[in-house]
Amino acid sequence: MARSSIEKEAMRVYVLMGLMLSAFAFLALMLWRIQVAQGHQYERDELRQSLRRVRLPGTRGLILDRQGHTLADNRPSYSVAIYLEEIRQPGPWTKTLDHVETILDQLAIELGRPRTITRQDIQNHRIRRLPLPLIAWRDLDDTHLARWAERASAIPGVDIFTETVRVYPHGPAAGHVLGYVGRADPIPDEAEPYHYYLPEMEGKAGLERRLDARLKGEPGGRLVRVDVIGYRHGDVAVRKPTRGQDVQLTLDIELQEAASRIMGDTPGAVVVLDVRNGDVLALVSAPGFDPNHFIPSISVERWRGLLDDKRNPLLNRAAAGAFAPGSIFKPVVAVAALENNAATPDQVFNCPGSFTLGSARPMHCWARHGHGPLNMRESLQHSCNVYYFRLALMSGYDAIYHTAEAMGLGHKTGIILDHEVGGIVPNDAWKRRVYQDAWRDGDTCNVSIGQGPITVTPLQMAVVAAALGNGGRVFTPRIIQAIRDRETGEMIPEPAAPVRDLDWSPRTIATVQGGMRDAVMAPNGTARLAQVPGIEVAGKTGTAEFGRKEEDLKHAWMIAFAPMDNPRYAVALLTDEGVSGGQTAAPKVGQLLRYLFDREQPYAEAGS
């Protein structure tokens, strides 16, 4: 039994051997076929082996404004490229390098442009990116292109290489929103040929970065058979590039440009929202920067200039900067008092010009001689500090804190912009964490007039202004209106942003809106410089000191909505280096609103 089992096993080992040998014989046969029988075919292939890999750029999607104006565009850029593989000289590589240098010198004469790359560049290219074309001159203009076609196109191994380059037709107007693209980082993988399909550029900042996955196209390639004199024999294979998705924004670029003109170069920001749906119509941070300077890459001096500028042009003050709001916070306190039934609109406090809390030193109203007795609506019109100290103490800080939070303060709005911050709405827990101290009535008084640790972003205040205008709907501001579908090519609207309805009573709405109307429309209102002929505007100004006292630095603020009876626009504007909200911010808001309504008029008349 054991004997026969061993014999059987041995037999099977022989069978295995037979199988393996026949498999090898099959391989040998195939080798014979490829190497000897059809060998000449492959040998010829290899002699003519000038298969050129041509990259087909994948076009990046466009960014459009709400009217369809192009904000980020692509333009073709023509470069002279040398295909090193094709002009490889027999013998050591130095011979090929010499040859490339000869070609470069010849081309430089024909084109009339000086050489831009050195021998070291050629050497580096050979070692690191041999299969890719070596770019000798970038971005030829028409004259040089014509010269190339006329005199230089017959040089073997040299060809025109097309790339697309990003352009921002409106320059700095929407720089902070759009961001910019830059050269894509190479992937660490060393498998050389795969570099071929890498995108040439990728979003580095702003929407270009946040929406990169949507915007970017996928490059393709073409395998072209080229003979030794550079004649193209046709495509061996093609992989089609794909186009990125177009993105339409809610921004109105004309309004955006008007707003940036009004803001000038003084540090500040302005946000315009549609009161009815939270669409961002304009979002400007001043001073701005021109994203075109980053294409294809920013020069060292320019970059230094941006970084060293004390006004910090790279900061998007509209969403990434948080500042003390000053008196524009007062409407929030009024809403808190009314909605929590801590006070009625008829609540009257007397303003003698200052207010003393316990034994502390007196806190002054900005009107030294006092406002006298005021009701709530009047308190907004005159922006009386003493009224708000007393109203806040009467309502209790909890009511103010929760109302501010419900209106989106202290949290990021969630808009797709770089480095958005949420600002700070302080409370007892916050103060204990940061200052190891309890919340006191003095803190409540400070916050009630928008001073102290509270900070907000202009974008958040625009949301608050819109909520005050529409009676308590808090929008998530929306900046993307539609995105083009990759398959169908249709613009698919982005879903509406989430909304929080605060259900304010009509009494609250009437009182606060009325006070804000009077602040602008009354002859002695604090915001009267924002008046627009023929339009009822409601608003609130604010002034917040920052920095050291002796520097006398102020944030001048204004929030507004208009028209009063059926508001369409909400504005939040911040500008530094101002005298006060009423003196500095209100006129700018007035200009902006005048622009908006002037532009609207022709449509209104045509419609009626």
Add this chain to the structure above:
Amino acid sequence: MMPRGMLRKIWRTDWFMHSTVLVLMVMGVLFIYSAGYQSEDMPVSSFYKRQMLWAIVGIAGYITMAWMDYRKLAQAAWWIYAAGLFLLVLVFVVGREAHGATRWLSFFGMQVQPSELAKLAVILLVARYLSVPGRNTKEPRCTIKVLIMGAIPFFLVARQPDLGTAAVLAPMVAGMLFVGGTPPKHLVVLATLGVLMLPVAWFGLGDYQRERIRVFMDPGRDPLGAGWNKMQSEIAVGSGGLRGKGYLKGTQNILGFLPRTVAPTDFIYSVIAEETGFAGAALTLALYAALLATGLRAALVARDKTGRLIAVGVTCMVFFHVFINVAMTIGLVPITGLPLPLMSYGGSFMVSMMLALGLVQSIYLRRERR
């Protein structure tokens, strides 16, 4: 002075196998040198030096394994198998990722592929299990247990994902079952089931694996990427002709048409075929055939069934690697990333191959005296 017994033992080793292994290793270093060579004035990539170092480490492992009694190893088979599985799981936890797959473990700065160890562990365990006295290898139950032993590491390795290495387990286990006494009918049924499972497996594949198979079916699909390697490899092999272009003269390779990152590893055979032509390519195949023959001879003369089955398992592993690698080079199968034993650049693979061959040597050395 060496004791006489030891001298006699060394004399009794398989010198035919020693020389075949040595010739293949030397050829490997020579052609890795050639793959890194561009011209006389350029420094040659240092892969060949490291490969020499790996060859020396491999030889040390080969001698150690030959020295050890394979029966002791077989007795520890369950432990080795458990350790192998542990390391395979460990790869998922702390493994190093490269090229989209996690295959490597770091041991004191050395990179180790546990899947290589797992192959040896499966060979030892299956050999031991099938050779337990009184085991009825004709029973389907026994076959199924062996299949499970192979399936666990298979799925772990395939998950890394390293489908090529996982696939080696199948012919290995099949060969051992066949010699171990499983009725051929059962094996045919299993093979049929395996083929029927292929469409299911397609959905289990990762994207890059599917893409490779698609590229194989249609190289024009990605002519500038993965398809490029395949086309260039075929052109390189084809242009070698009968006698080749001569050592260091392969233009496909020198001009970098065959990507320099794969030439010394998976595509080393294409460098050989280009530079030495059909003559050299066929001779290389013959050397591998000789190596397989020595492996199966060890199986025939083994003193027990355990030894016989280990020798069969190792031989099947070598065979599958060579067959798939050469077939890939000439475009008969998709690019799988299976290296060529003893020749492709790579430390982990070199060492594990040499350990396996040392095991065969250990079986031959302790053969039945006739």
